[in-house]
Amino acid sequence: MLVYGDTGVGKSSLVKYAAEDESLASLTIECLSSKSYSELIEDGIRKLVEVREIKKTTSLSAGAEVEASGKVPFLLTLKGKLQGKVGRESEFEVINKPPLDVLLEAMQIANKKLIIFDNFQNITSESDRLLIAQTLEFLADRSASTGDIKAVVIGIAEDASSLLGGSGSFQRRTTEVGVPRMPDDEIAEILNRGFSKLGIGISPAIISKLVFYSDGFPYFGHLLGLQVARAVRREGSIFAAESMVETALARAVRDVDKSYNDRTRRAFEAGGEVQPRRRILEILSMSDKREWRSADVIAAYEDRFEKRADYAFLHTSLAQLTDVKHGAILSRSGTRNSYIYRFSDPQMRPYLRLTAFGK
Structure with missing residues (x-):
């Protein structure tokens, strides 16, 4: 599955809650521009296994199911302890297996059913992006042997093809989910429901102002709602006045990424x-x-x-x-x-x- 959309629209949260609703235990791998495909897979392994010993060997005769074109594949030998609840750790050892196979084996033992590659837009290497696409194809084709482990790629993009690209065969094996910005009426509903639960009265005009500032981003809606509620509580009131909103907006600005201030300073x-x-x-x-x-x-x-x-x-x-x-x-x-x-x-x-x- 590919999940794409603007930053801050709730892509990762959507996948998280959908997995919880389906009772799918997941493993999240954060994609960083500084890491190759194999390093990302190793990150996933280390989240599941308390590694004591790991070594890599290259092989021209044996290769992984998923490998970069023109590259010599390597195999992992790993010894460690599969992480779990206290008192339930178990020994984990593999010899000369492709990294993806090691990860899938560890996931099956840990009963993890979903791999999430988050912030995929950070991966700029075409070969690494291709490997992720091949991984999705591999999992789709080998569901019986992998225990039906699924994969989700999440990233900032306008459409699925610009996020991952890939061949026609890859596209036929994936579901594409675009996450748009939240409509104004839904932001308003979230704010009204939240203030109602807190017993805080608020006028439609102020709700409209908060919706305007949120600009379709749930993050800003929650941030502004939180700061308004705090301002009301500080005043010992049960109604949000305009003056409290101005104070809340000023506090909300301080919580936003400080890099925005530097960039606007350079722009003006x-x-x-x-x-x-x-x-x-x-x-x-x-x-x-x-x-x-x-x-x-x-x-x-x-x-x-x-x-x-x-x-x-x-x-x-x-x-x-x-x-x-x-x-x-x-x-x-x-x-x-x-x-x-x-x-x-x-x-x-x-x-x-x-x-x-x-x-």
Whole structure:
């Protein structure tokens, strides 16, 4: 299975709760750009086995079911203790087996039924990405011999093919699940239900404001709701007043990734009358769109600020907002004269709403 979508929309939580509902004990492997496929598999093994001894041997005659094209496969010899509840550890030893086979054997003994490769977008090596795709194919084809162990790949992407790619045979063996941002009415329902359980009264206008700042991200919805509830309790009240909300928003900003502050500082001009980069980010942060062409930005600029005879300065500023020097706030795709701009990190928009432009 492939699970994809924006950062912070609840992909990992969805898989976690779905596994719990199906009583599937899972093993999560965090994907890091610094680690190869074999190192990721070893990470999984070490989560299950208290390793005492491990060594690798290369072999030209015996290879794993899953291996990188053109690479010499290696085999593992491992001695250790299978981790479990206190007093229930058991010895675990394998000799000259491919790493994936070792992992699957340990999972079967530990009664784990699901491998989760989380944050897969961090894997940039094409060969390692291919190996993950081959692993999913292998598990789909060998369910009887593996004890029907399943695999889920979770990552930030606009679609499944850009997340993992792979052959047509791989795509036929997987289920693709796109996780969109949460609709405004669902964010509002979560907030209303939470405040109701706490016995806190809150007006529809304030709920609408919190929904706007959340921008479809459950993380921001929960964060803002928590801070408002705390502000109400500090005041000894049972009703959320507007002044309490402003205090809660300020506290919520401090809980957000500190790197956002550095990036926006680099993006904004230090001075000047027009400050086009700041104006562009104000337009985009307050918009209900998720992507923009240059013409969209120009039209919004005219509505919000002023009409100009020449908009070369806006094109230049849009390009600057995609480079690291200016915080890489935006990303762009397409070809010259038809670029499409998006926030490089979708959570930057709710951050800008909370800090610079939303009040």
